[in-house]
Amino acid sequence: MSNYNNSLEYARQKDAQDPLRKFRDEFEFPTFTENEVIYFTGNSLGLMPKRTREYINRELNDWAKWGVEGHFDAERPWFAYHEFLTEKAAKVVGAKNSEVVITHSLTTNLHLLLVSFYRPTRQRFKILCEKKAFPSDQYALESQVKFHGFTPEEAIIEVGPRDGEHLIREEDILKAIEDNADSLATIMIGGVNYYTGQLFDMEKITAAGHKVGAIVGFDLAHAAGNIKLQLHDWKVDFAAWCSYKYLNSSPGGVSGMFVHEKHEFEPELPRFAGWWGYDKETRFQMKPGFVPMKGAEGWQLSNAPVLGMAAHLASLEIFDEAGMDNLCAKRDDLTAYLEFIINDISERNDKANFEIITPKDKNQRGAQLSILAHGQGKQLFDNISKEGVVADWREPNVIRIAPAPLYNSYEDVYRFGQALEKGLE
Ligand SMILES: *Cc1c(COP(=O)(O)O)cnc(C)c1O
Numbered sequence: 001m002s003n004y005n006n007s008l009e010y011a012r013q014k015d016a017q018d019p020l021r022k023f024r025d026e027f028e029f030p031t032f033t034e035n036e037v038i039y040f041t042g043n044s045l046g047l048m049p050k051r052t053r054e055y056i057n058r059e060l061n062d063w064a065k066w067g068v069e070g071h072f073d074a075e076r077p078w079f080a081y082h083e084f085l086t087e088k089a090a091k092v093v094g095a096k097n098s099e100v101v102i103t104h105s106l107t108t109n110l111h112l113l114l115v116s117f118y119r120p121t122r123q124r125f126k127i128l129c130e131k132k133a134f135p136s137d138q139y140a141l142e143s144q145v146k147f148h149g150f151t152p153e154e155a156i157i158e159v160g161p162r163d164g165e166h167l168i169r170e171e172d173i174l175k176a177i178e179d180n181a182d183s184l185a186t187i188m189i190g191g192v193n194y195y196t197g198q199l200f201d202m203e204k205i206t207a208a209g210h211k212v213g214a215i216v217g218f219d220l221a222h223a224a225g226n227i228k229l230q231l232h233d234w235k236v237d238f239a240a241w242c243s244y245k246y247l248n249s250s251p252g253g254v255s256g257m258f259v260h261e262k263h264e265f266e267p268e269l270p271r272f273a274g275w276w277g278y279d280k281e282t283r284f285q286m287k288p289g290f291v292p293m294k295g296a297e298g299w300q301l302s303n304a305p306v307l308g309m310a311a312h313l314a315s316l317e318i319f320d321e322a323g324m325d326n327l328c329a330k331r332d333d334l335t336a337y338l339e340f341i342i343n344d345i346s347e348r349n350d351k352a353n354f355e356i357i358t359p360k361d362k363n364q365r366g367a368q369l370s371i372l373a374h375g376q377g378k379q380l381f382d383n384i385s386k387e388g389v390v391a392d393w394r395e396p397n398v399i400r401i402a403p404a405p406l407y408n409s410y411e412d413v414y415r416f417g418q419a420l421e422k423g424l425e
Pocket residue numbers: 105106107108134136137190194219221222242
């Protein structure tokens with residue numbers, strides 16, 4: 001039994017006790033809604049930190065002042081701009097600095113990593129992923145498999161929920177790994193499923209994969225900035241994430257890449273190369289023959305897109321100030337409060353029949369709840385949108401909502417409940 005209470009007074013009291021409450025004021029809240037916004041789509045595009053303007057403006061001003069000389073003479077020289085992001089990003093994903101680089105976009109990075117870490121042979125050629133993975137990941141895997149001369153049917157193993165269930169059982173993933181022990185080359189799963197919000201035990205999956213001789217990587221689009229990650233300690237081989245969901249770093253913003261240090265002394269590892277992955281000391285001698293940098297930086301192709309990185313820097317500083325442990329503690333409580341409110345309405349209101357398909361166990365989820373609205377259609381979603389709720393609708397009747405602990409409040413959650421009840425009328 002929880003001690004939560006579905007009242008404004010209670011929600012405000014919780015906010016007053018919230019050690020992270022001051023961070024709400026760091027963000028711009030959308031103004032397009034008729035009623036005051038309740039922004040629950042930080043899992044799709046995080047809100048803009050107020051300081052982002054200042055960070056981008058600094059680079060624009062330096063560009064205006066220095067032109068090309070800004071590569072070395074800007075306040076934060078562009079030549080090595082990604083280095084300003086490394087330490088803070090590494091903290092967010094639980095990695096050593098040398099294991100992380102911020103560069104390119106997410107799907108690009110997935111491909112670059114798969115080029116190195118999906119090396120199928122006649123014997124070992126399969127890649128394991130979750131069923132209904134994010135479409136971009138599906139296309140990436142399908143094209144990688146074909147690129148190596150295999151068909152998706154023979155090479156891709158998808159593990160899905162059992163009939164009548166919504167979540168994927170961990171035992172089924174482990175069994176699929178066992179069943180394909182001799183033919184499995186690589187595992188590539190979304191650490192948090194974008195649709196159900198299910199968090200997978202990455203440490204366990206990594207160990208199981210390694211036990212059969214497979215390489216293990218994760219797409220952390222819905223995990224970075226949401227889940228406490230320990231990529232280094234979990235011995236994950238590779239990972240990539242985007243910075244514009246929970247990490248609030250501008251639409252289409254730069255992505256992160258992780259390569260475990262056990263691979264850093266493998267210059268012969270096949271990869272698609274570009275000049276920014278070339279050994280920094282001798283890069284500008286522009287000699288033929290690619291010599292990769294050690295560590296994750298050796299996977300960079302291009303010079304830094306500084307404006308997007310300035311936005312990422314602004315946001316990473318806020319994460320550094322707030323701390324992942326504090327964020328995770330608030331995330332669990334705020335999400336549990338949201339769960340309580342939804343269930344409370346479902347119990348009291350005859351018109352409501354909500355089923356939360358996201359795991360109940362806080363160790364198997366992050367900030368997102370996916371609600372199956374039985375007997376309700378798009379009308380309900382349109383109604384709550386009119387009340388100021390910004391959420392995500394998936395046909396035929398799933399509402400995905402994500403209270404981001406950095407800027408969402410307990411009052412937001414209470415008001416969401418009010419909007420939901422009103423929307424049922
Ligand atoms: C958001 C998301 C993407 C988006 O990829 P981009 O290359 O940034 O457009 C890819 N995969 C997953 C799992 C996502 O959640």
